[in-house]
Amino acid sequence: MLESKITHLTVCDVRFPTSLEQHGSDAMHTDPDYSVAYVVLETDSDAALKGYGLTFTVGRGTEIVVCAVKALSTLVVGKTLKEIIGDFRGFYRLLSSDGQMRWVGPEKGVIQLATAAILNAVWDLWARVEGKPLWKLLVDMDPAKLISCIDFRYITDALTEQEALGEVIKDCLEQMLKEGYPAYTTSCAWLGYTDQQLTQLCSEALAQGWTKFKVKVGADLQDDIRRCSLIRKLIGPNNTLMIDANQRWDVNEAITWVTKLAEFHPLWIEEPTCPDDVLGHASISKALAPLGIGVATGEQCHNRVMFKQFLQASALQFVQIDSCRVGSVNENLAIILMAAKFNVPVCPHAGGVGLCELVQHLILFDYVSVSASLNNRMCEYVDHLHEHFKSPTIIRNAHYIPPKDPGYSCEMLEESVQKHQYPQGEVWRAIEQQGKQ
Ligand SMILES: C[C@H](O)[C@@H](O)CC(=O)C(=O)O
Ligand SMILES: [Mg+2]
Numbered sequence: 001m002l003e004s005k006i007t008h009l010t011v012c013d014v015r016f017p018t019s020l021e022q023h024g025s026d027a028m029h030t031d032p033d034y035s036v037a038y039v040v041l042e043t044d045s046d047a048a049l050k051g052y053g054l055t056f057t058v059g060r061g062t063e064i065v066v067c068a069v070k071a072l073s074t075l076v077v078g079k080t081l082k083e084i085i086g087d088f089r090g091f092y093r094l095l096s097s098d099g100q101m102r103w104v105g106p107e108k109g110v111i112q113l114a115t116a117a118i119l120n121a122v123w124d125l126w127a128r129v130e131g132k133p134l135w136k137l138l139v140d141m142d143p144a145k146l147i148s149c150i151d152f153r154y155i156t157d158a159l160t161e162q163e164a165l166g167e168v169i170k171d172c173l174e175q176m177l178k179e180g181y182p183a184y185t186t187s188c189a190w191l192g193y194t195d196q197q198l199t200q201l202c203s204e205a206l207a208q209g210w211t212k213f214k215v216k217v218g219a220d221l222q223d224d225i226r227r228c229s230l231i232r233k234l235i236g237p238n239n240t241l242m243i244d245a246n247q248r249w250d251v252n253e254a255i256t257w258v259t260k261l262a263e264f265h266p267l268w269i270e271e272p273t274c275p276d277d278v279l280g281h282a283s284i285s286k287a288l289a290p291l292g293i294g295v296a297t298g299e300q301c302h303n304r305v306m307f308k309q310f311l312q313a314s315a316l317q318f319v320q321i322d323s324c325r326v327g328s329v330n331e332n333l334a335i336i337l338m339a340a341k342f343n344v345p346v347c348p349h350a351g352g353v354g355l356c357e358l359v360q361h362l363i364l365f366d367y368v369s370v371s372a373s374l375n376n377r378m379c380e381y382v383d384h385l386h387e388h389f390k391s392p393t394i395i396r397n398a399h400y401i402p403p404k405d406p407g408y409s410c411e412m413l414e415e416s417v418q419k420h421q422y423p424q425g426e427v428w429r430a431i432e433q434q435g436k437q
Contacts, residue, residue: 001045001047001049001081001129002080002081002082002085002129003080003081003082004043004044004045004049004080004081004129005043005044005078005079005080006041006042006043006051006076006077006078006079006080006081006125007042007043007044007077007078008041008042008077009039009040009041009042009069009073009076009077009118009121010039010040010042011037011038011039011040011066011069011070011073011117012037012038012066012417012421013035013037013062013063013066013421013422014035014036014037014038014062014412014416014417014420014421014422014425015033015034015035015059015062015420015422015428016033016034016035016353016385016388016420016427017033017427017428017431018032018033018034018384018385019031019032019033019059020431022190022191022192022193023187023190023384024058024190024351024352024382024384025190025191025192025193025216026190026191026216026218026244026246027191027216027217027218027219027245027246027247027248028218028246028247028248029058029246030191030192031059032058032059033058033059034056034058034352034353034384034385035056035057035058035059035062035353035422036054036055036056036057036062036117036353036354036412037054037055037057037062037065037066037069037113037114037117038052038053038054038117038412038417039052039053039054039069039117039118039120039121040052040121041053041076041121041122041125043081043125049125049128049129050125050128051121051122051123051124051125051126051128051407052121052124052407052408052410052411052412053116053117053118053119053120053121053122053123053124053328053408053410054117054120054121054324054354054358054410054412055113055114055116055117055120055324056324056352056353056354056355057113058352061110062422063422064110065110065113065114065117068104068110068111068113068114069114069117069118071101071114072095072098072101072111072114072115072118073118075094075095075098076095076118076122079091081122081125081126081129084122085126085149088148088149088330089148089149089150089151089330091122092119092149092151092327092330092331093151093153095115095118095119095327096112096115096151096327107302107303107305107326107327108302108303109302112302112303112325112326112327113324113325115327115328116323116324116325116326116327116328117324118328119327119328119329119330120323120324120328120329120358120408120410121410122328123328123329123408124407124408124410124411127406127407127408128406128407130406131406132406133361133402133403133404133405133406133407133408133409134329134361134407134408134409135360135361135362135364135365135368135402135403138329138333138361138365138369139173139364139365139368139369143165143168144165146168146333147161147164147165147168147333149329149330149333150164150330150331150333150334150337151327151330151331151334152164152334154304154305154308155304155305155308155334155338157308158308158311158312158338158341158342159308159334159337159338159341163341164334164337167337167340167341167370168337168369168370169369169370169372171368171369171372172367172368172372173368176364176367176368176402177402179399180395180396180397180399180400180401180402181360181363181364181367181378181379181399181400181402182212182374182377182378182379182398182399183212183378183379183380183381183395183398183399183400184210184212184213184214184240184242184378184379184380184381184398185205185210185212185213185214185380185381185382185383185398186213186214186216186244186351186380186381186382187201187205187381187382187383187384188201188202188205188213188215188231189201189202189213189214189215189216189227189231190216191216191217191218191219195226195227195230198227198230198231199230199234202231202234202235203234206234206235206239208398209397209398210398211235211239211240211398212239212240212241212242212378212398213231213235213239213240213241213242214241214242214243214244214270214380215227215228215231215241215242215243215244216243216244216245216246217243217244217245217257217261218244218245218246218248218249218257219248221257221260224243224257224261225260225261228241228243228261228264228266229264231264232264232265237265240267240378241264241265241266241267242266242267242268242270242296243258243261243264243266243268243269243270244269244270244271245257245269245270245271245272246270246271247271247272247273247274247275247300248272249272249273250273251272251273251277251280251283251284254269254272254273254284255283255284255287255288258272258284258288258291258293259287259288259291262288262291262292262293265292266293267293267294267376268293268294268295268296268317268318269284269288269293269294269295269296270295270296270297270318270320271296271297271299271300272284272295275297275299275300275301275302276306278306278309278310278313278315279313279315280315281295281297281310281313281315281316282313282314282315285314285315285316285317286314294316294317294318295315295316295317295318296316296317296318296319296320296347297310297316297318297320298316298319298320298321298322298325298349299320299322299325299349299351300325301320301322301325301326302325302326303326303327303331304326304331304334304335304338307319307335307338307339308338311338311339311342311344312342316344317344317345318344318345318346318347318376319335319339319344319345319346319347320346320347320348320349320380321335321336321346321348321349321359321362321363322348322349322355322359323348323355323358323359323361323362324352324354324355324358325349329362329408332362333365336362336365336366336370337370340370340371345371345373345375345376345377346363346366346371346377347376347377347378347379347380348362348363348379348380349380350379350380350381350382351380351382352382353384353385353388354385354389354410354412355380355382356379356380356381356382356386356393356400357386357389357391357392357393357409357410358408358409358410359379359380360379360393360400360402360403360409361403361408361409363379363400364400364402379400381393381395381398381400387416388412388413388416388420389409389410389411389412389413390405390409390411390412390413391403391405391407391409391411392409393409
């Protein structure tokens with residue numbers, strides 16, 4: 001089936017009206033409608049083989065990502081899977097460095113999100129052909145082959161191909177299969193939730209076995225003090241608390257504000273300032289280190305070069321890879337291996353639709369084949385919209401259970417796609433009629 005030719009690419013604008021109930025809200029995204037540009041690659045295989053991919057956005061911008069996917073589609077349609085994976089590095093470059101398209105990037109913004117959606121679909125296709133979940137495809141792969149999927153351009157001053165090869169190990173599968181990968185929840189404390197909601201959701205989560213919680217902060221200091229105090233009291237001194245400002249502050253403001261929240265003992269402050277400000281993050285890291293608070297970032301860190309600089313400048317203490325922000329698995333492999341070399345733990349971002357489904361594969365690979373450690377490591381989980389996926393995440397006792405179905409867990413239910421397509425899906429037509437948005 002490797003000979004199968006990709007004959008067609010379709011892309012849909014699929015949106016969920018999460019803003020109506022403030023799910024996913026934070027200090028900068030006060031009304032997010034969790035959305036995806038959803039890609040399906042059709043092939044000429046007799047077995048009706050298809051590859052499914054997506055990238056995450058939060059509403060109106062999805063239509064721009066859909067346009068970008070269409071613009072890139074000519075680079076993938078007509079190729080066989082064998083051609084692509086025979087030189088995956090070259091194919092990655094073709095997409096990310098196309099002479100007429102790279103001007104609108106390069107490797108950042110909308111075009112990078114579109115690249116992620118397409119490449120996620122290619123990886124899904126490959127894993128399906130091999131009959132394995134993506135994480136297993138990665139951990140079983142010959143390390144040299146794995147490394148050959150990475151574009152090392154611009155990062156060899158931090159990680160050479162030879163060094164990357166040295167970071168790949170073979171270990172630690174048994175524990176994952178038995179217990180799963182530790183997760184934390186963000187679903188109890190979105191910024192738009194009331195204190196009553198927060199109390200109820202947090203109590204329920206504790207009863208379900210959750211021990212690590214993230215709280216949105218950054219809009220109003222007094223609100224943050226009240227909410228963090230409430231959560232800290234509910235979860236007790238021994239459970240873990242993280243806080244996330246979603247880029248709300250200037251550098252000095254971040255230091256002052258977080259210092260005032262230090263009494264609640266957060267493990268990290270996430271996205272304290274502009275996601276591109278490497279030196280700003282370094283200053284914040286330095287100022288907060290004596291308080292025992294680390295800096296986490298990555299969900300809007302648009303490529304491996306940014307991560308390289310954050311690592312080189314000791315500007316982050318937790319690397320938050322995202323399955324849909326950078327150039328798919330290819331680029332996330334580079335980031336995971338750089339994090340290993342700099343000895344910084346990877347704690348993936350997954351706050352969005354589909355992000356938990358995808359990123360669990362990458363963190364399983366990280367544990368089994370790279371880090372072999374759970375020290376200060378956990379993967380985000382948000383409890384929204386999993387019912388729209390063919391192979392939804394399975395959480396047991398606050399751990400991700402390794403997926404078994406072949407592919408990258410990107411495939412959505414046909415009915416969900418139809419109903420939520422924007423603007424023609426029935427969900428959006430009903431909302432329009434009710435005049436809600
Ligand atoms: C808009 C998203 O919900 C964002 O707030 C997610 C996020 O920052 C996280 O999960 O972390
Ligand atoms: Mg965040």
